[in-house]
Amino acid sequence: MEVSRAVESSQHAVSSPSGIFVASLTPRYLLIYSSRTREMHLSFPLHAGDPKPSQITSIQWSSTSSYILLLSPQRILLFSVAEPDRRIKVDNGSAGFGILAWAEFVCVEGQDEQVVVGWEFGRVKAWDLGTGRGVEIGEVKTVTKGRTYEVRKGDGVRALALLSRPAAHDVLTLHLPPLYTPRLTTLPTTDAKSISWSSDGAWLAVVDTPLARPALHIYTADGNLFRTCNVAATSAMSGLDEDDDLGLSIKSIAWSPSTNFLAVGGFDSRITLLSTRTFAPVVVLEHTPAIDLTSITQGTVWQETVAASGARSYDPAPQPVSPPTSPDKDSTDPSKLGVAEMRFNCDGSLAATRDESMPSTIWIWDLLSLSPRTVIIQHAAVKSLCWHPSQASLLLIQCHGDDAVIYLWDARSEQGPQICSLPLGNGRVSAKWLSTARDCKPVILASTRTAWVLLYPAGRDLFPQPDPDELRVRRPVQEVAPDVDEDSLLDALMGKTPLRGMQDPMHSDGMDRTGEGLDDTFWGKKHAEVVSS
Template identity: 35%
Template sequence: MEISQRHEGARGTISPSGSLVAHSSNSKLRPATLLSHSSIRTAAKEVSTLKWSSDSANIAIVSNKLVEVQAVEGHAHPTRIENGSGSLGRFVGADFVGRHHLLTSWEFGRAKIWDLSTGKGTDLGDLKTTCDEPAWQQRPESTGDIRTVALLTRLAAEDTLTMHFPELSTSMQPLKLPTVDAKSMSWSPDGRWLAVLDTATASPSVYFYTPDAHQYRSYPSAANLEGDGCLGVKAINWSADSRVVALSRYDGTVVLLNTITFTPLAVIKHTTTVEQSNLPPHQQTPIWREAVSASNERSYALASQPVSPPLSRTKPTIEPVELGVAEASFSSNGSYLATRDERMLSTVWIWNVATLAAHAVVMQHSNVRKAQWHPTRASLVILDCGEGIAYLYDVATSSAPLAVNAPLPGSPTLSWVHTAAESKLAILAAARSSFWILYPEGAESVSDDARAGVEVGGELFEEGASEDSLLDILSGRKPALPYEIEESYTKMVELEMGEADEGADVAFDDTFREKKKADTDAVDPLDDSQIF
């Protein structure tokens, strides 16, 4: 195994292509190839989120008062969306919609979608702020279709669903949802279905909609409402081929639905005791148990049955207890499903979706933080137990999991780097202020030119340095490239205000709507954010 050099910086994020990793450090954005390290200056301070575009060509840097879009390659100037006086609260999220649009949201629920080629912003209204996930979900891209963004809002104690089309700068009429308090929504990978998850106490718990916001099915159906007072669905997970959707429940079961009629295929249950003695040996599910020696060497052995996975809590406490399924995720081809139960967090169950039966059980020495499937090797899963050890398990073989020990300080979070199936494995190990790249099979051999890295971000922009306003460039008041250094837009406004102060008294507008009625039709006075 090989380990890259330590990179200092927070929020290490892998690009969708898997060829770049970005992180922030000392007001700098540092995009780098997996074998090199380069940086560009950014004006954003206290960066909260880094968001890649789907083509890995741009990255959005989100901070409380600024969202900055940087091109990774070339000499394009950064596009900056400022928060103005902050009357809408701080920026809390941003997401690329295609190549030329960016959606931003504020902490009080307001959202806008910006056309990065024209600088025009379209108000999307008030998004729901009590969701478990972002209140917008972009429909997966498909050839020939207009891009669609589903928006979840709540007005007058009622949930509403809106389909917005950025290229057309228009939206469908908002649809009132039958939900009590919608918690999340998700598109199927093929973009044919949108699932809306209601609060756990509601029944039905899940509603399925077509892309034109037509309600198709609900679960459980009206003819089979539960009505027993139990908590319902906790999370929704789609298979990569969109043929199956898994509903994780608070009672510890996982319901598999087909995506044609949305009727149950199977109900998965996690038992506290595994007993297969009555089955022939070749039909028994292998149960791998990790053992740790006094010298900290780790190995696996098949557990004899019956066997009881260790419980997460052995003594009663006053702390609230999590219920139901802790995690459920499909492999990249939808053939396998990995699940964990909140009662047995150190045990990972692997299910065969074709046979609807248990394929394997892995009992770790420590609780598992995350089980993540490789994006291209469909049968390979990594188990992260917060120990700096990558547990690799190829479920298609009869071999035991492999513990790849990385001598890294702390307990970095492990995640796959997107690589081709024929390429060697790469794992991102990200700590709070640094990260490494692990190569369990050794690093790929590359040429000297590739090791030199790629040019990123164009010129370095020092903090406080001026930059061209995108709107001024498009209107012809400033040249695009090459350009001359001029005062920034904000500085020019300050100079104009200073000149006005010398000759006459200036009446400052209040931010309330009734103070200056002449401008209310032109701009929302509560929204003074600008794009540059």
């Protein structure tokens, strides 16, 4: 394994979706490095009134890797990779709606031209980066820990779904660029907790409070109810009486990349796989307290041991084996119960899961045979699981208390995970895969708040010296969509028809025009401009 030299930073480094760039903060600059050459490609100076690195809560890349966003409680800064002289600010003004809580790019026709901003108390507003105008698009639900907003995945229009509760009922609102409101749907939920688009953008799942029956509602891409699912009833598939299952139901859900399954994790340590054709249950996967794979798949249980000297190793555990349980296993706190994490690999053939009652145990499921394939028992509680974005067999594991160590497991091997020590000293480490092509060697970006490195588990690829134009992301020419008759929202969502009114997206009735004086704010000037809320 090769490790690059450490680069100083004042915040966790973030790689671009393309894998070409790495963004890193210092007290005075936002620096953009080439992930291939590890040389600095661009630098953006931070001005006296800008947030300090310690105040930055999030660094985000746009989906086309053309913009970088720095989020702080009082200000948002946006920088253009294609136009380094271009700098955009969104100020919080008097902070009447609380601090700036989140921000999300919305891609329009392959261009990241709009940013959606959410405030602490639920207000949501969209900013057009081309004109500098803001549009009020409603409020989002804030009294829940689930994800209450999400941009549509897949081909076609990147619709924004918002979950709100303006009165006594939950409401699902779908917003299409240029961010008017085409559909408002009142939900049959008691207290909806989260929403989630499918991998292909064809379905939208709404999860109700764990006490509700049914707790899962499936909607089409244009906001029509398709089916409600009482996942608790699938307990009968495991030999239990449905009437005996009176506890909490759904804790989390996850869509498979192949769109074959919707995985529903329960508070009862079970995962129900629903077919995305009918959303009927296919199989129930259970995290059992005693693990014995010999009678099912002849799979191996790998257990990590740490010697007194600190040396780590993996050995096959004799089966059946009972992994360590959480000291809060019998707690009534819902956060200490149920399936905490479900991660599909890039082709949907494998899934890695973890249950709160066994925090150091990772289950690897074969979704072709619908059975457990491998179990990995870590020495410490698992913090995160991450599959490689293009190589389906590689799993990255991080554990609590092991900040200087990460683990790599290859499903093609017959060995336990590979143990990788990080030359980053003390501090909380964040490790993510760098996006690479399927035929390229894998790369990991590992960072703390003081430095970052690139790890090459299989060695480095030898790239030729890149052309400067190869690294520079250039803005595509925006074509004006022709004026067409109204089509169905479903056709627009699926990308079958262009959207009406793209010529002048901010001049529709009901939109906030407080920014009328900001015409040509960003395109006609090269110095920093300010947009106030």
